[in-house]
Amino acid sequence: MLEKIKLPTTRNGKATFHLLLRAAELLFLENGYHKTTVADITQKAGVAAGTFYVYFPSKISLYQHLLTDISHSIRKEIAEKIKDKDSRRDKEKEGIKAFLEYAVKNPHMYNIIWESFYIDRALFRDYYESFSRRYVRGLESALKTAEIADVDLEVVSYILMGVTNFVGLKLILDLGDTPKTIESVVDTIMHVLDHGLFSKK
Amino acid sequence: MLEKIKLPTTRNGKATFHLLLRAAELLFLENGYHKTTVADITQKAGVAAGTFYVYFPSKISLYQHLLTDISHSIRKEIAEKIKDKDSRRDKEKEGIKAFLEYAVKNPHMYNIIWESFYIDRALFRDYYESFSRRYVRGLESALKTAEIADVDLEVVSYILMGVTNFVGLKLILDLGDTPKTIESVVDTIMHVLDHGLFSKK
């Protein structure tokens, strides 16, 4: 399923390749995959239409490459930030914060990741299943030290992904009446994760 | 932005109109908006290509109509099910369950709703903003009776929508290794909403 792209070898080639990726990323952000044409991409990159096919066998192969890139980049960013936190609770908080920061700084990630649901379903499944697996691994070690409650960790991973994704969406699209800061929404999320939603009597 | 569709008046017209909607719904489910052609829809509905344009001025107008339909249907279903629950906690639990049941019974809703992110951004915003507002209204009354914690309710609404949407996604796409029942995932969600994620020492 994954189409093979041709990596450039020379300095010039690498520059062109990079220009194409950056142009596509920006256009996918603004207009989505379907409304972005190969001609748009090559024009924005400042190269001829045919140049596109020097590196990418098809439009979708560029998309797949971009998604894989983003997927690695975001994992790395989160792993980096939580690695020196001690408790699972602090790792969780930092991970949520890192995800939201990444999302706000790279708002196109939603366009690229979510659109894979319609463009390449296998890629979509893969993305979230492996994200979930990584999450579960972390949660399992926290379960061993009794840091977290003994619940279905796979479901918990989807709960946590849902929370961060939807809150991130709100931030990026500025949904609702009042804009929020990352800090304030992280506080709200952590309140729920710390104490639940309902009042104790 | 909302294109005006022409509603049928006669018995025959109504039947055709309905056939077109049902056919489109099924095809959008299977293949998504872009991979579904108007010809596919009319063929599945058993009418000529031109008939489509008797009722719908464009392909997107049919999509908008469908999304509006689903949006109303799901709200009604949830409102119906939670209305006789007393506590906010029970309303929440029942609402989450109703959403997941609806999603599993109508798995195409994700296709239709999420794809609006790429097809008609305004529709997407509208859908989640009004869903959020409705949520906040319910939570506000629970806040007055001190049933829930005093946190940013708008953010909480996105937290809850994120949880249900992502857990629903897991159920529908059968993500992960082990399939789950609606009951079991609702229990896990309620555990987190009742007690938070972390162990109390």
Added chain:
DNA sequence: TCATAAAGTGAATGTATATTCATATAATAA
């Protein structure tokens, strides 16, 4: 500097598909 490979070109091609339209049939109301 010459040979070979890599990179780049852009006009031409082919296909897919949303929409139109002139026309036909069926229903309805007067």
Added chain:
DNA sequence: TTATTATATGAATATACATTCACTTTATGA
């Protein structure tokens, strides 16, 4: 019945756009 309106047809149209290809230019290393 007849006039009018609603519904239905499907071939024709028009356009958008991914991809190809024959060719040129540039880089590299022997």
